[in-house]
Amino acid sequence: MNLLKLFISFLKIGAFSFGGGYAMLPLIKKEIIEVHGWMTTKEFIDILAVVEMTPGPIAINSATFLGHEVAGILGSIVATIAVVLPSIVIILFIAHFLSKFKSSPYVDWAFKGIRPVVLGLIISASITVSKDAFIDFKGFILGTVLFYLISFKKLHPILAIIIAGVTGTIIY
Incomplete structure (x- = not known):
């Protein structure tokens, strides 16, 4: 079913x-x-x-x-x-x-x-x-910074994913 x-x-x-x-x-x-x-x-x-x-x-x-x-x-x-x-x-x-x-x-x-x-x-x-x-303020800041970098500074999305993973591992 x-x-x-x-x-x-x-x-x-x-x-x-x-x-x-x-x-x-x-x-x-x-x-x-x-x-x-x-x-x-x-x-x-x-x-x-x-x-x-x-x-x-x-x-x-x-x-x-x-x-x-x-x-x-x-x-x-x-x-x-x-x-x-x-x-x-x-x-x-x-x-x-x-x-x-x-x-x-x-x-x-x-x-x-x-x-x-x-x-x-x-x-x-x-x-x-x-x-x-966004479970806390750190996540909100990380998401906002990466959004800015991808949207306005043309950071490659793959690089953004790597940065988010490394940063998340460090701060959490």
Whole structure:
């Protein structure tokens, strides 16, 4: 039964998340933590740290790791297939009809309407994760400094991850 719940949860996440992995985080958190209680917020944040460091799309990595935590290897497979299935179906559908409608103003308007929602989902995910990631003032300072360095000084994200890991090991 857990596999069916896992499949349905990640199918919903894949079907209703526009804008990639970061936009999916609020839906993933709601399904995994709030709806099913498969893990705590702290466990979710720890898995997100691993997902961020591994190569590949965040949504697929999240589904794979979270599926494994819930139901082992089979859970990884089920969650990963479920999260990509809606995209595959949608892409095949769009590819079939896009040549007919690519110049339609309605298609352009629809995508212009979706963009702000994607931004809102990403901001929501950031705020949600920030609440639980900043466990004390030291973490808040570290996160703020790294955000500044990445955003304004163009520090490479891999270097930021290494700095955060080393700094966390030292101060905690």
